[in-house]
Amino acid sequence: xxxxxxxxxxxxxxxxxxxxxxxxxxxxxxxxxxxxxxxxxxxxxxxxxxxxxxxxxxxxxxxxxxxxxxxxxxxxxxxxxxxxxxxxxxxxxxxxxxxxxxxxxxxxxxxxxxxxxxxxxxxxxxxxxxxxxxxxxxxxxxxxxxxxxxxxxxxxxxxxxxxxxxxxxxxxxxxxxxxxxxxxxxxxxxxxxxxxxxxxxxxxxxxxxxxxxxxxxxxxxxxxxxxxxxxxxxxxxxxxxxxxxxxxxxxxxxxxxxxxxxxxxxxxxxxxxxxxxxxxxxxxxxxxxxxxxxxxxxxxxxxxxxxxxxxxxxxxxxxxxxxxxxxxxxxxxxxxxxxxxxxxxxxxxxxxxxxxxxxxxxxxxxxxxxxxxxxxxxxxxxxxxxxxxxxxxxxxxxxxxxxxxxxxxxxxxxxxxxxxxxxxxxxxxxxxxxxxxxxxxxxxxxxxxxxxx
Ligand code: ASP
Ligand code: MG
Numbered sequence: 001x002x003x004x005x006x007x008x009x010x011x012x013x014x015x016x017x018x019x020x021x022x023x024x025x026x027x028x029x030x031x032x033x034x035x036x037x038x039x040x041x042x043x044x045x046x047x048x049x050x051x052x053x054x055x056x057x058x059x060x061x062x063x064x065x066x067x068x069x070x071x072x073x074x075x076x077x078x079x080x081x082x083x084x085x086x087x088x089x090x091x092x093x094x095x096x097x098x099x100x101x102x103x104x105x106x107x108x109x110x111x112x113x114x115x116x117x118x119x120x121x122x123x124x125x126x127x128x129x130x131x132x133x134x135x136x137x138x139x140x141x142x143x144x145x146x147x148x149x150x151x152x153x154x155x156x157x158x159x160x161x162x163x164x165x166x167x168x169x170x171x172x173x174x175x176x177x178x179x180x181x182x183x184x185x186x187x188x189x190x191x192x193x194x195x196x197x198x199x200x201x202x203x204x205x206x207x208x209x210x211x212x213x214x215x216x217x218x219x220x221x222x223x224x225x226x227x228x229x230x231x232x233x234x235x236x237x238x239x240x241x242x243x244x245x246x247x248x249x250x251x252x253x254x255x256x257x258x259x260x261x262x263x264x265x266x267x268x269x270x271x272x273x274x275x276x277x278x279x280x281x282x283x284x285x286x287x288x289x290x291x292x293x294x295x296x297x298x299x300x301x302x303x304x305x306x307x308x309x310x311x312x313x314x315x316x317x318x319x320x321x322x323x324x325x326x327x328x329x330x331x332x333x334x335x336x337x338x339x340x341x342x343x344x345x346x347x348x349x350x351x352x353x354x355x356x357x358x359x360x361x362x363x364x365x366x367x368x369x370x371x372x373x374x375x376x377x378x379x380x381x382x383x384x385x386x387x388x389x390x391x392x393x394x395x396x397x398x399x400x401x402x403x404x405x406x407x408x409x410x411x412x413x414x415x416x417x418x419x420x421x422x423x424x425x426x427x428x429x430x431x432x433x434x435x436x437x438x439x440x441x442x443x444x445x446x447x448x449x450x451x452x453x
Contacts, residue, residue, distance in 0.1 A: 012041070225300060312369045
């Protein structure tokens with residue numbers, strides 16, 4: 001069997017859903033289990049409606065109406081009855097009314113509100129497929145054993161989740177193709193959770209691992225993993241094969257193609273992941289496997305603009321043990337993940353995603369060190385299996401950026417890494433990525449690689 005996951009744009013309009021169902025139909029011989037995201041933009045709208053309900057005494061009428069109109073348009077476009085998701089809307093309105101009454105919006109309630117997006121999209125996709133003569137049936141992942149802990153907003157699966165999914169899916173009658181809600185799960189107590197934004201990819205790989213799928217397909221709106229962000233580098237190309245390790249580095253350091261956690265279950269069970277384009281189904285996409293053999297040491301370049309660079313300086317660090325421990329314990333206390341780290345005798349520099357509020361961390365660090373927070377920097381990650389074994393990659397990075405007068409302010413590559421990350425001024429980011437792309441993927445890249453080897 002295979003898992004086929006379709007993202008928000010793949011189910012975002014009547015036309016997209018038609019494409020999606022056509023792709024599922026073509027995949028029927030491989031016995032698919034389908035996972036879907038909410039219609040594109042709907043999760044944002046649901047969360048905004050919840051925020052709105054918190055502020056107003058009446059339920060968030062306008063936003064709910066917008067969400068409803070969106071679904072109605074899709075339903076009508078598919079020739080389905082507009083009342084198909086009425087029950088979900090009634091329930092949603094109840095929840096939002098509750099929020100406006102109690103004036104409290106916990107992460108638990110946000111997750112519950114967000115879950116309606118996938119609940120409705122799965123219902124619509126299954127109903128349309130059924131009307132087209134295919135035996136698809138919608139399932140809430142919660143009914144299919146998708147158990148998580150109670151970390152609302154970014155829940156994690158439990159040790160027994162794979163077995164509970166395998167058991168529940170095993171009970172679905174043969175011939176039925178399940179269309180499962182991505183993104184959501186439930187606790188042992190039955191409360192709805194979400195896996196974090198973009199988490200439907202993760203759902204797909206969890207189901208793939210639980211069911212021993214032969215392949216996990218991620219159907220999206222781009223041709224696969226690209227050598228660089230095509231908005232920055234217009235001649236960026238699709239990468240045919242990447243390793244699990246490269247894919248997770250790329251996902252963590254800004255490539256938006258996959259949710260970073262997607263790779264973990266696939267890697268555990270060595271299930272290939274294929275990223276494919278719903279809007280160009282004939283394309284080969286990108287295959288993610290354990291080992292990818294390539295001639296170019298660099299596979300792709302990714303970047304991230306929304307970061308804080310936090311520099312922690314303390315003369316007391318010199319010759320003292322426990323300093324790093326103290327620093328990282330603070331990040332741990334605030335549950336803020338650190339992306340890049342570089343240290344010297346008296347400095348520790350880290351990068352953190354801007355979605356996190358670092359003010360509390362900075363205050364605590366300030367008790368024993370001088371702290372600077374820089375918010376106008378960007379990170380660039382040069383990713384490739386060949387980086388660990390090829391001499392001169394770092395040299396080429398520094399020399400091209402140096403020749404452009406772009407200062408590399410921090411670099412990090414640990415032993416055996418497939419990723420060399422650097423920090424530059426955000427204002428020079430595009431120029432830096434373009435220059436690096438030309439060096440590693442331009443017409444002369446082969447020659448330079450040969451000369452460096
Ligand atoms: N609908 C969810 C989100 O927008 C999950 C997903 O699309 O993967 O974050
Ligand atoms: Mg996504």
